[in-house]
Every structure is written in structure tokens, then in C-alpha cells.
Amino acid sequence: MFTGIIEDIGIVTDLKAEFDNLHITVRSKITSELKIDQSIAHNGVCLTVVSIENDTYTVTAIKETLDKTSLSHLEVGNHVNLERAMKLGDRLDGHIVQGHVDQTATCISIKEENGSWVFTFKYDSSLNNITIEKGSITVNGTSLTVVNSKRDTFSVAIIPYTFEHTNFNTFKEGTVVNLEFDVLGKYVAKLVELNS
Incomplete structure (x- = not known):
């Protein structure tokens, strides 16, 4: 679950297609606070961190996600809105957001x-x-x-x-x-x- 309050603007540093999947690497000032298997919303799309290296991390979007979102339009250098999942007990400053793009x-x-x-x-x-x-x-x-x-x-x-x-x-x-x-x-x- 998310709130729709953007934490950082990440920069896409690499895009790698593998079969129908797209591995997206992002540079962000919050990378050092991330861990593998954590959910992060990228332009509103909930994706899982699969690797972390220095100030970049990588997530993978599957065909279903690419077909229904704008992630297939990403290019290296694009800016993406980032938000980590909300913590229980925090204020809900935006509204209830699932990270599931319609x-x-x-x-x-x-x-x-x-x-x-x-x-x-x-x-x-x-x-x-x-x-x-x-x-x-x-x-x-x-x-x-x-x-x-x-x-x-x-x-x-x-x-x-x-x-x-x-x-x-x-x-x-x-x-x-x-x-x-x-x-x-x-x-x-x-x-x-x-x-x-």
C-alpha cells in the first residue's frame, strides 16, 4: 500500500529486456535505504527490488505490467516518481494507493x-x-x-x-x-x- 506522496525522483540508468520482461535500473537518493524484495512504486507501479549496487537498484516488470502501464515507454535518462510502501502508524497524507495501475x-x-x-x-x-x-x-x-x-x-x-x-x-x-x-x-x- 502507498499514499501517493512522492519521496524521490529517480533516474533510469539502464533498461535490459529478457524474454518478455524488462529489468529497470534506477539511480535514487533512497537506494541506500532499500533492501532486496522491497516494494517500491515507480510512476505508480508497484515493483520489487531484485538487486542493489552502489546508488542504483534494479526492478523487473513482466509483460502484463508492460502491457498495461507506461513503463514500456521508458528510456535511459527518464525521471520516475518513487515511493516506498507506507509504514503502519504513519500519517496517510495522500489517499490509499495500491500501486496497481488501472x-x-x-x-x-x-x-x-x-x-x-x-x-x-x-x-x-x-x-x-x-x-x-x-x-x-x-x-x-x-x-x-x-x-x-x-x-x-x-x-x-x-x-x-x-x-x-x-x-x-x-x-x-x-x-x-x-x-x-x-x-x-x-x-x-x-x-x-x-x-x-
């Missing part, structure tokens, strides 16, 4: 608004995921509040701190991101579907 979305608009930014994303609504005004959404692992919720688009307002401390500052129109919809909303949507 689908991807594409950034279709970025507007600078006098000290903040509004990012708008488009996603495939046929997968029955929904957003609601003032509801929670996770974009590349970052816990955010939805504004301008529509059937297949939504926006989020980004404050300067979030812009500077996540990989939102690398987004352009066309950037593909990972979405994890609010778990409570997913259960409600499923119940409505079952009772229709």
Missing part, C-alpha cells in the same frame, strides 16, 4: 495559471473507470484531486512544490502516464455494473 492516459493540455499548472488527461472510458469532481486520482504515483471531471478526461491542478518534486515538470502534450483510480470509486462502479 490504465494509461495521455496528457492533452498543460496550462500555466499564475503560479500553478493545470494538466488535462484523456483516457479510454470503455474500461469503466471513472473520476468525480474533488475525488482522488493517482497520476504516475502522485496522489491528486480531480477537477473538471468528464467521461473520458479530467484535470488536476499542480502546486509549485508538486511540480518541482515529481516528474510532472517533464510532461508535454502527448506524454503517456499511469492512472490508478480511487479504490472506493472502483468498488462502487463495479457494484453498479453488477446491479444493472
Whole structure:
């Protein structure tokens, strides 16, 4: 479980394909605090640390993960949002995040608004995921509040701190991101579907 509060921005230093898997090596200032078999969210995708060397560590994404997330778009030098799993007893500053990406979305608009930014994303609504005004959404692992919720688009307002401390500052129109919809909303949507 995660909170959607990003701890560090890692830098992808190596990508190695092995059969259908992708080994992703990341340099991060939190590497020295990691251990093998630990879960870390990478742009919102929960992956397991499989090796550690100096200031880098490696995780492996399987085909299922690559097919359903934006990790297949990674290139050496890309920045990734990182968050370690939450500890029991800590404050839940974001919202409950599982690290299980529901689908991807594409950034279709970025507007600078006098000290903040509004990012708008488009996603495939046929997968029955929904957003609601003032509801929670996770974009590349970052816990955010939805504004301008529509059937297949939504926006989020980004404050300067979030812009500077996540990989939102690398987004352009066309950037593909990972979405994890609010778990409570997913259960409600499923119940409505079952009772229709």
C-alpha cells in the first residue's frame, strides 16, 4: 500500500529486456535505504527490488505490467516518481494507493495559471473507470484531486512544490502516464455494473 506522496525522483540508468520482461535500473537518493524484495512504486507501479549496487537498484516488470502501464515507454535518462510502501502508524497524507495501475492516459493540455499548472488527461472510458469532481486520482504515483471531471478526461491542478518534486515538470502534450483510480470509486462502479 502507498499514499501517493512522492519521496524521490529517480533516474533510469539502464533498461535490459529478457524474454518478455524488462529489468529497470534506477539511480535514487533512497537506494541506500532499500533492501532486496522491497516494494517500491515507480510512476505508480508497484515493483520489487531484485538487486542493489552502489546508488542504483534494479526492478523487473513482466509483460502484463508492460502491457498495461507506461513503463514500456521508458528510456535511459527518464525521471520516475518513487515511493516506498507506507509504514503502519504513519500519517496517510495522500489517499490509499495500491500501486496497481488501472490504465494509461495521455496528457492533452498543460496550462500555466499564475503560479500553478493545470494538466488535462484523456483516457479510454470503455474500461469503466471513472473520476468525480474533488475525488482522488493517482497520476504516475502522485496522489491528486480531480477537477473538471468528464467521461473520458479530467484535470488536476499542480502546486509549485508538486511540480518541482515529481516528474510532472517533464510532461508535454502527448506524454503517456499511469492512472490508478480511487479504490472506493472502483468498488462502487463495479457494484453498479453488477446491479444493472
